[in-house]
Amino acid sequence: MVEHTEPGVHVASVKLLVIVWIALMVGTWLTVSATYVDLGALNIWIGLAIATAKAILVALYYMHLRWDKPFNAFVFLASFLFLAIFVGIAMMDTTHYQDAVIPGFSPGMGS
Amino acid sequence: MTGHAHAQDPNVAHHFENADQQYQSAKLGMWVFLATEILFFGGLFCAYAVYRANHPEIFVFGHHFLDKSLGALNTVILICSSFTIAWAVRAAQLKQIRLLKVLLALTLACAAGFLSVKYVEYSHKWKHGLLWASRYSPEAHHGEQRDHAEETGAESAASGETTESSPEAVQEGLERSKIAPAASGPAGLAVADERPGEEIVAEPKNAQVYFSIYFLLTGLHGIHVLGGMGAMAWLLSLARRGAFDTGHFTKVDMVALYWHLVDLIWIYLFLLLYLID
Amino acid sequence: MAVATPALAGTDTTDNQTPKNYLNASRGLLSWFFTLDHKRIGVMYLIAILSSFFLGGVFALLLRTELLTPAQTIMDADTYNKMFTLHGAVMIFLFIIPGIPATLGNFVLPLMLGAKDVALPRLNLASFWLWMIGAVFAVSSIVVGAVDTGWTFYTPYSTTTGTAVISMTLGAFILGFSSIFTGLNFIVTIHKMRPEGMTWFRMPLFLWGIYSTAIIQVLATPVLGITLLLLVAERTLGVGIFDPALGGDPVLYQHFFWFYSHPAVYIMILPAMAIMSELMSVFSGKHIFGYRFIAWSSVAIALLSFLVWGHHMFTSGQAGITNMIFSALTFSVAIPSAVKVFNWVATMYKGSIRLATPMLYALSFLFLFSIGGLTGLFLGALSTDVHLHDTYFVVAHFHYVMFGGTVIAFLGGLHYWWPKMFGRMYSERWGSIAALLVFVGFNLTFFSQFVMGSQGMPRRYFNYVDRFTSYHQISTIGSYVLGLGFFVIAGYLLHSLVRGDRAPANPWGGATLEWETSSPPPPHNFDCEFRAGDPYDLDDLRYDPEIKGHVRRDPESIRLHPKGAQQ
Numbered sequence: 001m002v003e004h005t006e007p008g009v010h011v012a013s014v015k016l017l018v019i020v021w022i023a024l025m026v027g028t029w030l031t032v033s034a035t036y037v038d039l040g041a042l043n044i045w046i047g048l049a050i051a052t053a054k055a056i057l058v059a060l061y062y063m064h065l066r067w068d069k070p071f072n073a074f075v076f077l078a079s080f081l082f083l084a085i086f087v088g089i090a091m092m093d094t095t096h097y098q099d100a101v102i103p104g105f106s107p108g109m110g111s
Numbered sequence: 112m113t114g115h116a117h118a119q120d121p122n123v124a125h126h127f128e129n130a131d132q133q134y135q136s137a138k139l140g141m142w143v144f145l146a147t148e149i150l151f152f153g154g155l156f157c158a159y160a161v162y163r164a165n166h167p168e169i170f171v172f173g174h175h176f177l178d179k180s181l182g183a184l185n186t187v188i189l190i191c192s193s194f195t196i197a198w199a200v201r202a203a204q205l206k207q208i209r210l211l212k213v214l215l216a217l218t219l220a221c222a223a224g225f226l227s228v229k230y231v232e233y234s235h236k237w238k239h240g241l242l243w244a245s246r247y248s249p250e251a252h253h254g255e256q257r258d259h260a261e262e263t264g265a266e267s268a269a270s271g272e273t274t275e276s277s278p279e280a281v282q283e284g285l286e287r288s289k290i291a292p293a294a295s296g297p298a299g300l301a302v303a304d305e306r307p308g309e310e311i312v313a314e315p316k317n318a319q320v321y322f323s324i325y326f327l328l329t330g331l332h333g334i335h336v337l338g339g340m341g342a343m344a345w346l347l348s349l350a351r352r353g354a355f356d357t358g359h360f361t362k363v364d365m366v367a368l369y370w371h372l373v374d375l376i377w378i379y380l381f382l383l384l385y386l387i388d
Numbered sequence: 389m390a391v392a393t394p395a396l397a398g399t400d401t402t403d404n405q406t407p408k409n410y411l412n413a414s415r416g417l418l419s420w421f422f423t424l425d426h427k428r429i430g431v432m433y434l435i436a437i438l439s440s441f442f443l444g445g446v447f448a449l450l451l452r453t454e455l456l457t458p459a460q461t462i463m464d465a466d467t468y469n470k471m472f473t474l475h476g477a478v479m480i481f482l483f484i485i486p487g488i489p490a491t492l493g494n495f496v497l498p499l500m501l502g503a504k505d506v507a508l509p510r511l512n513l514a515s516f517w518l519w520m521i522g523a524v525f526a527v528s529s530i531v532v533g534a535v536d537t538g539w540t541f542y543t544p545y546s547t548t549t550g551t552a553v554i555s556m557t558l559g560a561f562i563l564g565f566s567s568i569f570t571g572l573n574f575i576v577t578i579h580k581m582r583p584e585g586m587t588w589f590r591m592p593l594f595l596w597g598i599y600s601t602a603i604i605q606v607l608a609t610p611v612l613g614i615t616l617l618l619l620v621a622e623r624t625l626g627v628g629i630f631d632p633a634l635g636g637d638p639v640l641y642q643h644f645f646w647f648y649s650h651p652a653v654y655i656m657i658l659p660a661m662a663i664m665s666e667l668m669s670v671f672s673g674k675h676i677f678g679y680r681f682i683a684w685s686s687v688a689i690a691l692l693s694f695l696v697w698g699h700h701m702f703t704s705g706q707a708g709i710t711n712m713i714f715s716a717l718t719f720s721v722a723i724p725s726a727v728k729v730f731n732w733v734a735t736m737y738k739g740s741i742r743l744a745t746p747m748l749y750a751l752s753f754l755f756l757f758s759i760g761g762l763t764g765l766f767l768g769a770l771s772t773d774v775h776l777h778d779t780y781f782v783v784a785h786f787h788y789v790m791f792g793g794t795v796i797a798f799l800g801g802l803h804y805w806w807p808k809m810f811g812r813m814y815s816e817r818w819g820s821i822a823a824l825l826v827f828v829g830f831n832l833t834f835f836s837q838f839v840m841g842s843q844g845m846p847r848r849y850f851n852y853v854d855r856f857t858s859y860h861q862i863s864t865i866g867s868y869v870l871g872l873g874f875f876v877i878a879g880y881l882l883h884s885l886v887r888g889d890r891a892p893a894n895p896w897g898g899a900t901l902e903w904e905t906s907s908p909p910p911p912h913n914f915d916c917e918f919r920a921g922d923p924y925d926l927d928d929l930r931y932d933p934e935i936k937g938h939v940r941r942d943p944e945s946i947r948l949h950p951k952g953a954q955q
Contacts, residue, residue, distance in 0.1 A: 009134070011204045012197065021194040028186050032179065035386045047382045055375050062197040063371045064364075069135065071579070072142040079146035082607050082694055083153040087160050089698070089710070090643045094161045096707030097639065104316025108245070108633030125912075126504035126581075136507040136580045143572045147610045154614030154644060158629055161640060244634035245626025317635035323627045327618070 010067035020061045027054045122359045134361055141365045145372050148335075152376055155328050159383060162320050172314060173321030174387040176241050178232065182385035185228050189374045192221035196343075196367045203360035208350060211363070215347045218370070222340045229333055236322070243326045247319035328380055335373050342366045409811065409908040424509035425911055429516050430495030431809065436519065437491055440482035441795075443527075445871065447475035452833075452867040455860045458852050468850040469536035470551070476539030481560045482523055484794055485652060488659035489570055489605075490519070492801045493598050495809055497574060499902035499909065500592050502583040502918040507576040511569050518566035526559030528552075538848060540649070543630040543641045547622040554623055557616040564609045564616070567655075571605025574598055583901075584948065586920035589683065592900045593676060593923075596683045597662020600690040604651045604658070608694070612648035615641070639705045646697035654693040656790055657757075658686060660797030661728055664750055667800050668732045670898045671747035672739030675924040678731035685724035692721040699768055703777045711770055718768035725761055729754065744896070745819030749800030752827050756792025760785060763838065778848075781841025784834045792830060799826070799877070806881065807895045811908040812888030818880040825873030832866025892937025897929045903938075904946070917948040 031050045034043065060066045065073045120130055127133040163170045199214035240248040346366055349355065355363065410427045420428055451471040454461045463471070494512065498505050506512050529535055529552035537546040537553060546553050578599050582591065619641075621627040628634025630641040669676040676682065698706055698714030706714075732754060741747065763785040766772045776782060807813055837845075840859040845852060852860065894903035900923045905914050921928070928945075929938045940946075 008131075009204065012201050014198065014201070017194060017197050017201070021190065024190045024193075025187065028183060028190065031382060031386060032183050035179070044387075047386055051378050051382045054378050058193060058371050058375055058378075062193055063368055068138065072139060075139070075142045075146050076149075079149040079153075079607065083150055083156070085694060086150075086153065086611065086643075086647050087157045089713075090157050090640065090647075091160050091164050093643065093698070093707050093710040094637065094640060095164055096709055097705055098165050100705065101637075104635075106317055106633055106635040108628075108631070109247070109317065109319060109635060124509075126498075126507075126509065132580055136576050139579060140508055140511070140572055140576045143575055143606055147568055147572070147606055149610075150607055151610035151614050154611050154618070157644070158618075158640065161637070243625060244628025244631070244636070319628065320635045323629055323634075327621065327627060327629070331617075 010064070012061065012064070016061060020057050023057055024054050027051075027057075122357065137361050137365060138368075141368050145368065148372055148376075152328075152331065155324070155331065156379070156383075159324050159328065162324065166315070166317065166320070168315040169318055169321045170387050172318050173325070174385060176236070176239075177325070177385045178235075179385050181228055181232055182381050185225050186377065186381045188221050188225045188228070189377050192218045192225070193371050193374045195221065196370050200360065200364050200367045203355050203363040204358065206356065206358045208353075208355060211355060212347060212350050215343055215350065219340060219343050219347070222336055222343070225336060226333065229329065241322055243323040244319040247322055249314070325384055328384065332373070332376055332380060335376075339366070339370050339373050342369065407906060408910060409906065410911045411810070411908055413911045422513070424505070424513060426494050426498050426505050426509065426512060427809070427909065427911075427913075429512050430491055430493075432516060433486065433490040433494060433519070436516075436523070437483055437486060440478055440523070444475055444479035444483055445874065447471050447478065449867055449871055451475060452864040454850070455852075456864050458854055458857055458860075460850075465850040466536060469538075469848075470534035472848055473535045473538050474530055477526065477535065477556060477560070480539055480652075481563050482526060484656050484790060485567055486519060486563070486570070487656065487794065488663065488798050488801065489574065489598060489601055489655075490515070490566075492663070492798070492805060493574065493601075493659060494570075496805060496902055497577060497595065497598060498581075499808075499905070499913060500595055500900050500923075501577070501581050501586070502901045502904075502914060502920065503577070503581045504913050506573050507580055508573050511573050515566045515569040515573070518562055518569065522559045522562035522564075522566060524559070525555050525562060529555035529559065540645060541616075541619060542645075543619070543622070543636075543638045544632060546619060547631050554620055557619050561613055561616045561620075564613045567605050568609045568613075571602035571609075574602040575606065578602075583918045583920050585918075589680065590920055590922065591683075593665035593679065593682050593686075594662045594900075596686045597658050597665070600686040601655050601658040601662075603687075603690045604655050604693060608648045608651035608655075611644065612652075615644040615648065618644070639701070642701050642704055643697070646700045647694075650697035650700065651690075651693040653786075653790070654689055656794045657725075658689060660753070660757075660794040661686070661725075663797045663801035663804070664728070664732060664753055666898070666900070667746050667750040667804060668735045669924050669926070670804075670896050671742050671744060671750065672736045673742070673897070673926060674735055674739035675922075675926065676731070677734035677737075678727075679924070681727050682731050685727045688724040689721065692717070692724070696721055699773075702770060702773050715768055715770050715773075719765070722761060722765060722768075729758060729761075743820075744803075745814075745816060745823060746800045746804040746896075748820060748823040749796050749803065752823065753793060753796045753800065756788055756796060756827075756830065760788030760790075760792055763788065775844075776841060778846055779841035780837040780845045780847055783847050784837035784841055787834045787837070792834070796826070796830075799823075802881075804896065805902075806884070807891030808902055808907045808909070810885055811891050811906075812884045813891050813895065814884035814888055815880050818876060822873050822876040822880070825869060825876060829866050829869030829871075829873050833863050833870055834866070836860075836862045836866075889936075892935045894929070894938040895936070897926060897931065897938035899923055899925050899929060901946075904943075918946050919948050921946050 027050050031047055034046050034050070037043075039046065059073075059076065065076070123130050123133050127136070195214045195217045199211055199218065202208075202211040202214055236242060240246075242248075343366060346363055349362065410425055411431075420432060423429060450463070451468060454463050454468055454471070494506070532552045532555065533550075535541075535551045535553055535556045537549060537551070541553065541557065578591075578595055618627065618629055622629065622631055622636075626634065628636045630636045630638055630644075632638055665676055665682055696714055696718045698710055699718045702711050702715070763781070767776055767782060767785060803814070803819060836859040840856050841847075843856070845856045845859070891907040893906050895907070896903075899921070901918055901920065902909075904918070928940055928942070930941055931937075932939050
């Protein structure tokens with residue numbers, strides 16, 4: 001049964017909310033277990049993939065994007081795009097000038 | 112499009128044509144606000160990414176002092192709170208007021224639970240001197256702290272202590288921690304050290320950066336949890352006064368959207384701070 | 389009397405003299421401080437922002453006076469550092485960033501949409517109050533020892549200096565949220581409250597500009613927020629993210645800071661360009677040329693502005709590869725701005741130009757912004773920037789675009805919408821005199837700075853070598869002429885409020901919807917709804933000498949059935 005409120009707004013079913021909750025729990029268990037398996041550099045990416053899957057579930061179902069006007073989702077995704085530009089370029093630049101930095105030298109820490 | 116001869120629905124503000132326009136405006140407004148929160152936290156994630164990319168050893172070392180189980184517990188708590196508040200929106204939509212109040216209270220309780228766990232974690236770190244840069248002094252007791260050149264205020268500017276030009280000179284001039292960098296890491300600290308099968312690493316240089324980032328990220332997140340709790344308490348008081356009896360659920364919907372974002376951010380914080388290996 | 393026109397909203401009178409409008413609808417300070425009316429909020433912002441401009445201007449005149457002679461003139465070096473920091477911080481955070489959107493944007497946006505208010509009026513009032521609170525923090529820093537770091541607050545100096553950095557940065561942080569909420573409000577309003585017939589490409593270009601500005605406000609300002617928060621955390625807690633003594637990275641601070649502050653300059657210029665499109669069309673008596681190009685170029689500028697922040701860091705220790713990427717991208721962002729300039733000029737071509745005061749400012753903008761924009765190219769090129777960075781060339785460049793661009797356009801827009809906002813006409817003669825004073829004074833002040841900058845005069849310097857003396861003196865004299873021009877503007881505008889001719893609904897002959905209501909408008913803006921037509925179809929209007937204003941030939945064509953009637 002698909003319920004709607006008066007102005008035609010979609011109402012989520014309890015069943016759906018529970019299913020998503022279970023999926024989020026499973027995802028959490030997966031992420032933690034994955035840290036006990038050493039896959040080297042791949043670990044962080046697997047972790048990020050699972051976290052992103054959880055985020056997508058929350059955004060689509062709990063936050064209603066599945067049934068909302070698509071522009072709302074566009075706004076949300078756009079913020080990630082700009083964040084990616086910021087983080088990407090900052091990471092690229094900092095890694096490239098590291099050789100100009102004295103390793104570990106922090107006079108305020110006595111090291 | 113109808114003219115304005117009809118009586119306005121009392122729940123619809125005078126400048127809106129109809130309830131749908133009002134609802135959609137509120138929703139878009141909230142999503143734009145969430146976008147700003149992404150960029151706000153994003154700055155801290157950028158600092159994380161930059162330091163981890165250039166000094167991964169700091170993060171490998173630092174995360175040992177975080178308790179994975181407490182972090183996972185907090186993740187579970189927040190996921191449950193997202194579940195309860197999503198259901199609360201449904202309850203408000205269907206005018207199930209008593210259920211709405213119960214679910215809001217449960218969400219509030221989860222949030223309080225989250226903050227309690229964080230309190231446990233923070234006090235543990237305080238006790239062991241595992242704080243942000245200028246207060247980083249990994250001792251068994253936090254009484255002895257190193258003097259640092261970078262205290263704020265006019266005194267530091269006047270004393271002109273930045274005359275050292277080499278690491279060696281600095282080491283001689285300043286008071287330092289009494290701990291020598293040990294091959295088996297600082298003693299008497301987190302439980303993590305005793306877990307079997309884990310490699311203990313020597314403390315790398317600038318390990319304090321990890322803790323600065325940890326406290327900034329979790330601290331800012333915690334402030335947002337507090338804000339969310341305030342909003343939920345407000346919703347509860349509104350529900351008690353019958354504000355949602357007519358099925359006008361927009362406010363619940365908006366607070367729920369904000370709360371889900373708080374949960375989303377924690378999902379990434381948990382991964383990035385606790386689950387490094 | 390103009391019998392053919394239907395009664396305009398707001399023409400019923402409370403007494404014989406003054407029609408009921410948003411200004412006199414309710415009395416008392418509290419009715420203003422707690423208003424939800426976007427027009428009143430816009431006027432409060434106008435007073436606040438013009439006061440900030442005055443304060444920032446005072447700092448400017450003081451520091452220019454100090455620079456009359458190569459050695460100490462009226463203040464010592466520490467005070468000088470505080471002067472230029474405060475001038476920059478006040479002008480940027482208190483005046484120019486909120487500037488046009490908070491004042492003219494707030495007032496005009498709902499009117500141009502035929503709407504009663506913005507989408508979120510309470511948020512709008514909250515924005516204003518956040519501005520006031522932020523201003524209190526910022527101004528209080530002046531009193532408790534001021535700030536001497538430059539408005540850019542570079543670390544590690546800003547984390548170690550003894551001056552009042554915390555209150556200034558907290559002020560800027562709060563002001564940032566005021567900006568974010570304004571942008572958020574405008575985005576929602578433009579998306580959700582356009583009238584029937586007003587598709588995106590039938591919107592006035594002023595709204596395209598405001599919308600593009602709002603995109604930047606919403607996406608960039610939060611990063612400034614976290615940066616300033618981190619700065620406060622560094623000073624109070626010693627967090628050490630940007631402090632090299634604690635293992636931090638000062639160049640990372642600059643990345644954080646400029647990721648906002650570069651898009652911020654487009655927050656400053658886009659609304660100015662938005663005003664330009666309106667002025668160019670109306671005062672050339674012609675349809676705007678290249679509507680879609682101008683609309684898309686606003687969005688393009690907003691998006692591209694996020695890709696070029698590193699051009700402020702060419703000499704800061706940024707990696708070579710990063711320098712090259714940012715330099716290349718910087719050249720691209722000049723293109724949409726040029727597109728707009730060409731379209732405005734094409735709008736003027738074969739138009740019937742009226743040199744009313746708003747148009748004098750629009751023409752000044754064209755000239756001054758072009759110079760400012762072109763000089764940006766010298767700074768975007770790595771080989772020349774190495775020599776020009778941190779010289780007066782940079783100072784001149786950004787004053788040409790921010791002052792010669794934004795402030796000039798702001799003046800043009802203020803003079804254009806002044807009759808609508810306050811129901812009065814000002815003296816055209818004094819308007820022209822002041823515009824000339826401002827133009828001459830501006831160029832005297834800043835053109836010489838290009839020359840001395842290219843010859844090596846560094847910026848933010850208290851003393852200088854003797855060969856730069858004449859340039860500095862010309863510049864200082866120019867600043868006095870500029871100040872005089874602003875006093876004249878204040879004089880005749882204030883005078884118009886009490887003695888000016890009553891303004892008709894449409895004094896200039898614009899076809900956008902704000903001219904379809906009385907000057908000033910009633911509290912609820914309009915008495916009917918609209919089916920929007922082409923916002924630049926000026927042929928539909930004719931001048932009626934009896935009311936000294938313009939009227940539509942067929943007013944019903946855009947009006948939907950007014951209150952009471954059914955369709």
